[in-house]
Amino acid sequence: MALTLAIIGLPQSGKTTLFNALTKAGAPISGYATSSVQANVAVVQVPDPRLAPLAEIFKPKKTTYTTVEFVDVAGMGQATQSSKEKREGLSPEFLGHIRNADALAIVLRTFVNENVPHIYGNIDPDRDLDSLNAELTLTDLATVERRIERTTKAAKSGDKKYQQELEVLRRLQDALNELNLASQVQLSSQEASMLNELFLLTMKPRMYVLNVSEEVLGAANDILASIARGESCEDVKGELKGIVTVAQRAKKEGAEVVAVSARLEAELAELAEEDAHEYLESLGLPQLGADRVIQVGYHLLNLITFLTAGEDEVRAWTVTKGAKAPEAAGKIHSDIERGFIRAEVTRFEDFMTVGSFAAAVKKGLQRLEGKDYVVQDGDIVHFRFNVGK
Numbered sequence: 001m002a003l004t005l006a007i008i009g010l011p012q013s014g015k016t017t018l019f020n021a022l023t024k025a026g027a028p029i030s031g032y033a034t035s036s037v038q039a040n041v042a043v044v045q046v047p048d049p050r051l052a053p054l055a056e057i058f059k060p061k062k063t064t065y066t067t068v069e070f071v072d073v074a075g076m077g078q079a080t081q082s083s084k085e086k087r088e089g090l091s092p093e094f095l096g097h098i099r100n101a102d103a104l105a106i107v108l109r110t111f112v113n114e115n116v117p118h119i120y121g122n123i124d125p126d127r128d129l130d131s132l133n134a135e136l137t138l139t140d141l142a143t144v145e146r147r148i149e150r151t152t153k154a155a156k157s158g159d160k161k162y163q164q165e166l167e168v169l170r171r172l173q174d175a176l177n178e179l180n181l182a183s184q185v186q187l188s189s190q191e192a193s194m195l196n197e198l199f200l201l202t203m204k205p206r207m208y209v210l211n212v213s214e215e216v217l218g219a220a221n222d223i224l225a226s227i228a229r230g231e232s233c234e235d236v237k238g239e240l241k242g243i244v245t246v247a248q249r250a251k252k253e254g255a256e257v258v259a260v261s262a263r264l265e266a267e268l269a270e271l272a273e274e275d276a277h278e279y280l281e282s283l284g285l286p287q288l289g290a291d292r293v294i295q296v297g298y299h300l301l302n303l304i305t306f307l308t309a310g311e312d313e314v315r316a317w318t319v320t321k322g323a324k325a326p327e328a329a330g331k332i333h334s335d336i337e338r339g340f341i342r343a344e345v346t347r348f349e350d351f352m353t354v355g356s357f358a359a360a361v362k363k364g365l366q367r368l369e370g371k372d373y374v375v376q377d378g379d380i381v382h383f384r385f386n387v388g389k
């Protein structure tokens with residue numbers, strides 16, 4: 001099952017435009033709308049520059065990319081406006097869609113477009129993020145308070161487990177009451193796993209997608225790079241100011257941030273790949289923003305890619321960071337996990353310098369790894385296994 005990123009943001013921030021760009025750039029495998037709340041769902045391929053050169057060498061019958069799922073949900077705006085008075089958080093229909101997401105892609109508008117009014121009357125991504133966060137934290141607060149009620153009753157039995165749980169829930173309650181994100185609360189791994197079943201929205205890993213005007217895209221990318229390096233970028237004007245503020249916030253939170261022009265991306269997605277790349281080059285941009293969003297989203301999910309390569313298929317596979325060789329084998333087939341003997345591992349970069357597995361063995365570039373080997377991103381793996389009788 002593909003892991004899911006929910007695209008959320010204020011009304012008219014460019015969510016659907018981005019979604020369309022993502023699904024075209026990433027070649028949708030499936031797309032459908034669900035339930036009463038309108039949602040667009042699509043599984044997209046994760047762009048991986050390693051597959052094409054491998055396919056060049058192996059000339060396989062099939063090349064297979066890893067995938068992630070994006071959901072574009074309408075409805076947050078209405079919830080934002082009504083619940084401001086009622087302090088009740090998000091509507092249940094909307095929630096259903098984002099509760100189960102593994103991470104959030106939060107679209108923040110900085111683009112100027114006179115034909116697209118902003119619900120708050122002017123452009124201010126920092127305020128918009130506050131507003132979205134308020135919505136999410138209030139929803140989480142309601143969840144936590146319901147749980148506190150239940151746990152308080154259970155704790156009357158004197159069971160220590162419930163006392164502990166209550167203590168953690170109260171800490172969360174205090175943080176959320178101050179409109180802090182649950183992810184900013186210090187928790188031990190045991191405490192964090194205890195909270196998993198609450199599916200808190202502000203616990204989810206998040207990326208900020210700044211939807212910027214096409215004209216400032218280059219400058220926005222420079223700013224993101226500078227801030228990532230720890231520079232301050234105080235001396236900017238206009239639209240760039242908001243971009244700096246969000247980038248600094250992201251850095252403080254440990255969240256990812258990407259700048260795109262959703263409209264430009266949607267237009268580029270209509271072009272043939274070659275034309276799109278030519279156009280990007282003319283703008284001085286290294287890569288499609290949609291590709292960046294997919295790749296950053298993929299890493300946000302704590303996933304890495306290992307590769308298999310042969311004449312039948314060149315393929316990228318997803319495992320969670322830290323997975324050991326047998327678990328990776330199990331992604332291919334449970335028999336391979338069960339009968340795991342060894343993994344022959346060649347680094348992609350090493351393989352490309354020699355061009356074949358035989359040459360890699362000869363040059364000592366292929367390792368034999370056992371069941372405790374932690375698979376690394378970019379490993380080309382061949383599993384030896386034996387399922388016996």
Ligand SMILES: Nc1nc2c(ncn2[C@@H]2O[C@H](COP(=O)(O)OP(=O)(O)OP(=O)(O)O)[C@@H](O)[C@H]2O)c(=O)[nH]1
Nearest residue numbers: 011012013014015016017074111113116261262263
């Ligand atoms: N200038 C400019 N306009 C954009 C950009 N992205 C989106 N728009 C326009 O903004 C409007 C809203 O875009 P949508 O993608 O529908 O926004 P949304 O967030 O899905 O809106 P709701 O689903 O109604 O909440 C459309 O008219 C888009 O053409 C952009 O990067 N630049």
Ligand SMILES: [Mg+2]
Nearest residue numbers: 015016017074
């Ligand atoms: Mg939309």
